[in-house]
Amino acid sequence: xxxxxxxxxxxxxxxxxxxxxxxxxxxxxxxxxxxxxxxxxxxxxxxxxxxxxxxxxxxxxxxxxxxxxxxxxxxxxxxxxxxxxxxxxxxxxxxxxxxxxxxxxxxxxxxxxxxxxxxxxxxxxxxxxxxxxxxxxxxxxxxxxxxxxxxxxxxxxxxxxxxxxxxxxxxxxxxxxxxxxxxxxxxxxxxxxxxxxxxxxxxxxxxxxxxxxxxxxxxxxxxxxxxxxxxxxxxxxxxxxxxxxxxxxxxxxxxxxxxxxxxxxxxxxxxxxxxxxxxxxxxxxxxxxxxxxxxxxxxxxxx
Numbered sequence: 208x209x210x211x212x213x214x215x216x217x218x219x220x221x222x223x224x225x226x227x228x229x230x231x232x233x234x235x236x237x238x239x240x241x242x243x244x245x246x247x248x249x250x251x252x253x254x255x256x257x258x259x260x261x262x263x264x265x266x267x268x269x270x271x272x273x274x275x276x277x278x279x280x281x282x283x284x285x286x287x288x289x290x291x292x293x294x295x296x297x298x299x300x301x302x303x304x305x306x307x308x309x310x311x312x313x314x315x316x317x318x319x320x321x322x323x324x325x326x327x328x329x330x331x332x333x334x335x336x337x338x339x340x341x342x343x344x345x346x347x348x349x350x351x352x353x354x355x356x357x358x359x360x361x362x363x364x365x366x367x368x369x370x371x372x373x374x375x376x377x378x379x380x381x382x383x384x385x386x387x388x389x390x391x392x393x394x395x396x397x398x399x400x401x402x403x404x405x406x407x408x409x410x411x412x413x414x415x416x417x418x419x420x421x422x423x424x425x426x427x428x429x430x431x432x433x434x435x436x437x438x439x440x441x442x443x444x445x446x447x448x449x450x451x452x453x454x455x456x457x458x459x460x461x462x463x464x465x466x467x468x469x470x471x472x473x474x475x476x477x478x479x480x481x482x483x484x485x486x487x488x489x490x491x492x493x494x495x496x497x498x499x500x501x502x503x504x505x506x507x508x509x510x
Contacts, residue, residue: 241414
């Protein structure tokens with residue numbers, strides 16, 4: 208179990224994180240979300256031991272995670288960290304990068320393990336290709352596979368799919384997070400993309416104003432967003448009568464107390480996002496068809 212207690216950290220005199228407390232069980236997938244500059248990446252680096260804490264402590268099981276004041280070499284054998292900058296060897300092949308830290312005393316096992324991870328990150332056909340020739344998204348996948356090679360107990364991922372195009376991102380997420388669950392590897396992922404979280408995370412930790420604003424399951428946070436920041440992570444929303452209402456919870460009806468005027472239509476694939484004026488405030492709702500500009504409509508909040 209990861210246990211973070213009273214964690215505080217500052218860059219010189221600028222406070223970044225203050226009095227953070229949370230735990231993560233073995234095999235759990237925890238997502239860290241928050242606005243730009245909220246400290247998501249910094250928290251991952253602290254968990255890895257890249258920086259020294261100003262106050263508090265971090266433990267993985269019985270081991271205290273300490274920073275560079277105490278460790279000549281940053282990091283621990285049981286933990287891997289995949290940053291947004293890839294630490295790869297450009298002049299050797301993809302499979303050589305992945306197998307770099309696997310023992311040559313067991314060539315059969317090394318070959319099988321490398322092949323397994325190439326499949327997980329969907330790079331089997333690029334096994335013999337030198338890393339320097341790969342795209343940014345492909346390099347990101349190599350970095351993921353390389354971090355998993357020695358099967359760590361815990362892995363820290365910083366925006367792990369940010370360089371990968373949408374065509375491959377969906378299946379890659381499913382394969383990577385399924386692999387982590389099957390191997391009982393604890394995963395903590397910092398992300399701004401809700402699709403990295405929904406369907407995969409056991410828990411979401413929301414950072415705001417240097418502290419943890421919320422720590423709950425994706426379902427509970429989505430169904431009961433206590434702040435606009437939390438709601439914004441899940442999609443378009445409105446504040447009506449001091450309540451947060453998602454765009455997909457508003458529908459057009461024949462008559463109601465919510466009278467609005469259509470401003471714009473935005474095509475979203477299987478629906479249109481409609482922007483309207485409601486008592487001088489902009490509201491957004493989903494509708495199957497376009498609506499005429501300046502048309503008067505009535506809205507109802509659904510469950």
